[in-house]
Amino acid sequence: VTDRGRLLGARDPVAVLSALQQRTSEKWRRHGHHVLPSYIAEMDLPVAQELLTAIGDRLVVTGGDLGYAYSFTADSPAQRALAGWLRDRFDWSAPTDRILYYADVMRVVEAGIDAFSKPGDAILVDLPGYPGFFEALRERDREVVGNPMVQRNGRWQIDIAGVERACRDGVSAYLLCSPHNPTGALHTRAELAMIAEITSAYRVPVVCDEVHSPLVYPGRRHYPFAPIAHRTKTLTAVSASKAWNIAGLKCAFGIPGDAEVLEALLAQPTRQRDGVGILGVAATEAAYTKGGRWLDDTLRYLGDNRRLLSRLIATELPEIGFTPPAATYLAWLDCRRVADRFGGDLAGQVLRDGDLAATDGIEFGREGFLRLNFATMRPLIGEMIRRLADGLGTTVSDRVSAAA
Ligand SMILES: Cc1ncc(COP(=O)(O)O)c(C=O)c1O
Numbered sequence: 001v002t003d004r005g006r007l008l009g010a011r012d013p014v015a016v017l018s019a020l021q022q023r024t025s026e027k028w029r030r031h032g033h034h035v036l037p038s039y040i041a042e043m044d045l046p047v048a049q050e051l052l053t054a055i056g057d058r059l060v061v062t063g064g065d066l067g068y069a070y071s072f073t074a075d076s077p078a079q080r081a082l083a084g085w086l087r088d089r090f091d092w093s094a095p096t097d098r099i100l101y102y103a104d105v106m107r108v109v110e111a112g113i114d115a116f117s118k119p120g121d122a123i124l125v126d127l128p129g130y131p132g133f134f135e136a137l138r139e140r141d142r143e144v145v146g147n148p149m150v151q152r153n154g155r156w157q158i159d160i161a162g163v164e165r166a167c168r169d170g171v172s173a174y175l176l177c178s179p180h181n182p183t184g185a186l187h188t189r190a191e192l193a194m195i196a197e198i199t200s201a202y203r204v205p206v207v208c209d210e211v212h213s214p215l216v217y218p219g220r221r222h223y224p225f226a227p228i229a230h231r232t233k234t235l236t237a238v239s240a241s242k243a244w245n246i247a248g249l250k251c252a253f254g255i256p257g258d259a260e261v262l263e264a265l266l267a268q269p270t271r272q273r274d275g276v277g278i279l280g281v282a283a284t285e286a287a288y289t290k291g292g293r294w295l296d297d298t299l300r301y302l303g304d305n306r307r308l309l310s311r312l313i314a315t316e317l318p319e320i321g322f323t324p325p326a327a328t329y330l331a332w333l334d335c336r337r338v339a340d341r342f343g344g345d346l347a348g349q350v351l352r353d354g355d356l357a358a359t360d361g362i363e364f365g366r367e368g369f370l371r372l373n374f375a376t377m378r379p380l381i382g383e384m385i386r387r388l389a390d391g392l393g394t395t396v397s398d399r400v401s402a403a404a
């Protein structure tokens with residue numbers, strides 16, 4: 001509790017950094033202490049007390065309730081908790097006997113690729129796309145059909161005409177990321193309805209990765225694809241791992257849209273659904289039943305980070321384009337106006353000269369972009385900008401230190 005309070009109240013970037021450098025996750029261990037990590041999508045914010053209590057109960061109160069997770073059963077408390085969350089937040093009544101446990105979201109996506117296509121098939125992915133999608137498709141010998149997103153009316157949007165073209169040309173499935181990593185785009189209900197009409201007409205099944213769906217900023221709304229999918233076959237992937245910052249606990253869910261997709265998943269090797277962590281199940285149940293208030297507070301904090309980041313980029317790095325995300329804590333930076341100076345290796349450049357670890361756009365299929373993660377303590381936002389400027393060979397004004 002002391003550490004939580006100290007972290008959130010701290011104003012000095014050096015103190016915050018030295019506290020965070022005690023962490024043992026990949027994000028904090030891959031590089032030396034001189035590097036500010038802003039790449040892997042996990043938050044630096046402390047985990048909600050409600051989740052820590054649920055985990056602590058498993059560890060302490062019961063004397064160590066650490067066996068295999070209760071995960072091959074329908075209608076367990078965490079499945080009911082997720083169903084309640086989906087109903088309350090998104091008005092989606094997903095039957096609990098159709099909610100399957102998986103160890104993580106990518107296993108659900110992989111199960112969807114396996115269920116909806118075969119080696120050699122073409123799969124539609126919006127660009128930029130989450131690197132894990134490309135990896136899963138490569139491993140399964142699927143061809144990627146990339147559909148570049150477009151910037152219209154100050155938002156990143158799916159190119160719906162491109163979706164139609166790809167469906168007409170015979171893709172076997174569509175990996176839809178909603179809300180979208182890395183742009184933070186929140187697809188509107190109208191856009192999703194148009195996509196559903198197209199995928200229904202061409203009978204293209206959709207894997208809907210909705211892992212970022214709880215991370216939507218106030219005033220906007222996430223619409224799950226499955227309830228508006230018409231006749232489209234769907235498999236939706238969700239978990240509490242991003243929004244409540246428990247990715248290391250290994251608990252996610254796959255929600256097949258109908259009995260046929262459910263049957264296809266149940267026919268896959270059981271090991272594909274193995275590896276769920278019992279502490280993850282406990283924390284996930286707590287997240288969906290008791291974690292709403294913490295999430296709303298966290299979204300306010302992240303929203304302020306987003307505003308600060310946006311202001312600092314506009315004033316200090318005007319050559320960089322940034323459309324603030326409507327969801328997620330990810331910043332997709334258009335660095336194309338400066339990228340030429342660095343021979344394309346943008347992330348390598350800011351790591352070398354700025355001691356900032358960011359993710360290169362190339363990993364998402366778009367050159368000239370960088371992705372930053374702003375789910376960190378407020379004093380580190382200015383630090384991030386200072387290091388980004390160093391990396392790109394410019395300097396910042398005193399406003400950056402004042403912003404902390
Ligand atoms: C869109 C998307 N899908 C999947 C994942 C990976 O989730 P998991 O670790 O549960 O496989 C991420 C992680 O950043 C993500 O952004």
